[in-house]
Amino acid sequence: MSKNISRRSFLGAAAAAGASAVAAPAFAASSNSSAPAKWDDEVDVVVLGCGGAGMMAACQAHDAGGKVAVYDAGKSPFHTATNLCGGLFTAWGSKLQNADPEGKKDSWQQFAEDIMAYGNYMSLKEPVYCFAKNSGKAFDFLADNGLAKHHLEPYAGHSRLRAHRQDSFKGRDYIEVLVKLLDQRGIKINHGMGVTRFYFDPETNTVLGVQVGEGDKAKNVKANKGVIMATGGITGTPESLDSWVPSVAGKGVAIGGPKNDGTAMRIAVRDVGVPLSHMQYIASYPCGIVINGRNGPYCRWWFITNNGGILVNKNGQRFITEKEGICHVTPHLAFQPEGCHYVLTD
Numbered sequence: 001m002s003k004n005i006s007r008r009s010f011l012g013a014a015a016a017a018g019a020s021a022v023a024a025p026a027f028a029a030s031s032n033s034s035a036p037a038k039w040d041d042e043v044d045v046v047v048l049g050c051g052g053a054g055m056m057a058a059c060q061a062h063d064a065g066g067k068v069a070v071y072d073a074g075k076s077p078f079h080t081a082t083n084l085c086g087g088l089f090t091a092w093g094s095k096l097q098n099a100d101p102e103g104k105k106d107s108w109q110q111f112a113e114d115i116m117a118y119g120n121y122m123s124l125k126e127p128v129y130c131f132a133k134n135s136g137k138a139f140d141f142l143a144d145n146g147l148a149k150h151h152l153e154p155y156a157g158h159s160r161l162r163a164h165r166q167d168s169f170k171g172r173d174y175i176e177v178l179v180k181l182l183d184q185r186g187i188k189i190n191h192g193m194g195v196t197r198f199y200f201d202p203e204t205n206t207v208l209g210v211q212v213g214e215g216d217k218a219k220n221v222k223a224n225k226g227v228i229m230a231t232g233g234i235t236g237t238p239e240s241l242d243s244w245v246p247s248v249a250g251k252g253v254a255i256g257g258p259k260n261d262g263t264a265m266r267i268a269v270r271d272v273g274v275p276l277s278h279m280q281y282i283a284s285y286p287c288g289i290v291i292n293g294r295n296g297p298y299c300r301w302w303f304i305t306n307n308g309g310i311l312v313n314k315n316g317q318r319f320i321t322e323k324e325g326i327c328h329v330t331p332h333l334a335f336q337p338e339g340c341h342y343v344l345t346d
Contacts, residue, residue, distance in 0.1 A: 051080035054230035073194025087166030093136030233260025253288025
């Protein structure tokens, strides 16, 4: 665990967590002061966000001997993007993959190559390598602590069998395990306490801590070792969806809790001073059914196309192969009539 966190490392974490650098609402400029008059609390590690990434980070920091505080703008870990996912966890080197003859053919280098190729080689190599090497350990940590039954399946964009899927097809299974693990460690999630400011010292290039909560609940928390951003939800409201994912602006279905709006990343840019990189390429999955304005149920169309369904636009034309990675479909939607598609199946 490093003592200080640099601007580059800090914003790298923000980039891994979230989305696009497009026009955003204005925020009041922060004070030049690098620290508050007094700290209300002091810990080793502050974790922002209580989805899968945030709670996993909190467990790891605690197990490394750190005092940890978790803050989240929402009301429950079951309102996070992890809970809304389809239970997919791509990983190399897990016990499950190593027990499969096809899975044994994989390597972390091939995993990293697939990730970078999927993103047209715009990824930073070092964090991709770190993720690829440690992904199996992360999955095994969950599996060894009571994760519900799961299996391996092929997945678009991956050249090897490494997609670990919950049999329930629900991300809720991951949340349930991590909530239990936090409880065992005595780590409390402070809900309704989203970040409102980062305290940054330009002289030492260090994030000193954060301000969380608003009004009477606001408090300044010093982080002696570092601040971890795991605030990845960006599609919780129509406004945030349109701002972060312009290819579906005005048309996409908002999916997630209302606090999943990417505000924390904008505050980080404002206070720490380094812009998010390559976020204009974010592609939210086009998988909502519009039945009530900008709201509607989540429908994972790739479950259907994997069994023979096809994607067509409003004119009945197939505009992309169904085996294309799901993030690659979104940019094509902007050029289709009314920006929508249909899934046809028998």
